[in-house]
Amino acid sequence: MDWVNKWRPAASAMAIASCLSICPFLAATASAQQTKPNILFILGDNIGYGDIGAYGGGESRGSPTPRIDQLASEGLRLTQFLVEPSCTPSRAALMTGRYSIRSGLSLVAVPGTSFSLPANEITMAEMLHGAGYVTAIFGKWHLGDQTYSQPQNQGFDEFYGIPPGDTWDAFGMIRQGLQTKTLDIPPEKGPQIVEAKRGEPLKAVKPYTEEVRRGIDWELVDHGVDFMRRQKASGKPFFLYLPISRTHFPNLPSKRFEGASRIGQFGDSLMEGDAIVGTMLDALTELGVEKDTIVVFASDNGPDGPGASRFGADMPDMGSSGPYRGALGDVSEGAIRTAAVVRWPGRIMARSSYAMFSIMDFLPTFARIAGGKLPSDRPIDGVDQSELLLGDGGVGARDHLLTFVGAELVSVRWKQFRAYFVDVAPGRSGAGGAILLGGVGASAAAMNGYPKVFNIESDPQEDHNIGEMYNWVLGPILKAVEEYKKTLVRSPNPPAANMTKF
Structure with a gap:
């Protein structure tokens, strides 16, 4: 991580009481192979409310999403899923169950700055690890590059992905530096694909180049499937957090998906993301753990907006906010309302719900379902939505954000x-x-x-x-x-x- 060190400067409610015993609906499954469900959380990037077929996009805008649509038909499709205006704040809120400002992360993290997830935050991975889960993240962390903020030091047993303080366009710094005559560093000194096990320092795997960016998601899929296979063999429940690149600019598709859509590289990228989701769902079925696994597919914020033409795209590289105004970086509805689907076969009834659901709500909800403990020494802004997920209707437990x-x-x-x-x-x-x-x-x-x-x-x-x-x-x-x-x-x-x- 020499490049990081080189450019780094020198210098709604109080906590929700945790569930102390396994919930009744889980006790009823005691005869199953495991009483705690696995959790596969696939987080898309900059996917708007109107991009996915199940939300009015897909085929109608030139980029079909059959596998995510299938997932939506099999699970709970949230039509009022609310996030924060941009990626770092939403990811901080997801991991901590708290407004991002409580972590000092209410703006997008930038490499070389001091903005990082505080060491004393309790993340979703830490909570689930304490409940007996094996945890992994493969993809984008984007919660700061300070050592104490890195995922392997914030509850994850395994990490593989782009630098933890960076986002998907990080590879462009080398070309941009050369173009502007400001940086002249070889690829091996620039952004790297990194990996680490719990408590270990980051290890560089290979330079993060434009070519690597095109295929990075399939590397994440390979790591994810291997992780699930190993945990199936061990008999331990797993939490796999898979924050993929699709559809974050630059939407450079792999060769397999180049030209797949009718709307340029954004559509190609969206279709590739759909295939990634499908591959992970197929892996669950092949491993025989489909019924034992909660699957979440969601986006971190609204889409990149009008005028977003990047890296020589033949069409504007932008998504759709559906009927809502605004996009990534705005504070209007189109920036903070996006797609989210939750599936747990035999436990979550297939339906859609207009209940207000925040990205922060996953932490207390999973704590309830998994028998995990929430910290009692700090405000938790997420609310337990397990009754909404596991019931047959309801208005949810949230009315403001x-x-x-x-x-x-x-x-x-x-x-x-x-x-x-x-x-x-x-x-x-x-x-x-x-x-x-x-x-x-x-x-x-x-x-x-x-x-x-x-x-x-x-x-x-x-x-x-x-x-x-x-x-x-x-x-x-x-x-x-x-x-x-x-x-x-x-x-x-x-x-x-x-x-x-x-």
Whole structure:
């Protein structure tokens, strides 16, 4: 990791009580090979609400997704799955069950900066390892490159993937450095594919080049299938976290999928991601553990937006937010609502649900199902949604969600209403920000002390500010803010991520 060292600078509720015994619905399966289910969590990257066939995309936009659609037909398809505006914040929220600002990770991690998952955070992998699981991550971590933040030091028994502080376009630094006459380093000194076992230092495997990027996901699949096969033989339950590259720019498909879609390399990449999901599902069936495994497929945030033309793409390299406004980096609905499917044959009824479900909710939900313990010394913002998953309906256990960017609390969702507290500059997509927040007939220049409120159900493009008409909505919205503020008395946040104010 010489290149990292070379460029690094010198310098909603309180904790949910953990389940102390195996849940009744698990006890009923005591005759099975194992009482704790395996967990396979496949996290897509920058897949929008409107990209997958089961969510209105797929074949209709030139890139069919039959295997994810199949998964959705066999499990619980969440239609109000909410995340954070970008990848690092969402991944921090997933791993800790907490708002990313509580970890100081409310902006995207950048190599060479000090932003890293704190050593004292309790991750999903640590919780499940404590419950008897063998844990592995193959892919993208993106929660900082400090040693204490790396996955093998945060609860995972095995790690293979790109540098833990980096994202999928890291290989471009060598070419960009040469183009700008600022860096002149050989590939072996640039970003590397790395691996590590629990508690070990990272070991470089090979340079992370453009060629490697094209095929990296199939390496992750090979590692994942081998890991599941080994754990099947050992008889231990496993947690496999597979954060794949599809559909993160640059969407350079492998040769097998080049030209597979009708919409350029984004569509090719989406179809490749679908095939990856299918391969993992087939492996579960071949290993005979399909019925013993919870499978989650989800995206970390909304899609890369309009104008995203990268690495010589023949079409804009962008996904679809479906009916919602905004994309990756915005704070509007299209950035934080995306696809998620949960399957557990014989346990989770196949259906769709409009219940509000946050990416943070997986931690307490899995703790309940696996008999794991949650920390009691810190706020846990995720809520246990096991009744929603294992029941036959229900509205879920969540009715609000806060959204942060850096140090700012920018918005709150309460039921179908979204309130904004600040006007922000347009994001990467150009569809959000001040244009979005202005509303019809309203000034985007100033808030004048009042939040702007939109009804997502009647106005998914967030064009009509109804804050004055529906001022009673501000009561429960501000109550949610006050509840969050109370948690800061006992557990203040670390300094928020910031790269512009010193």
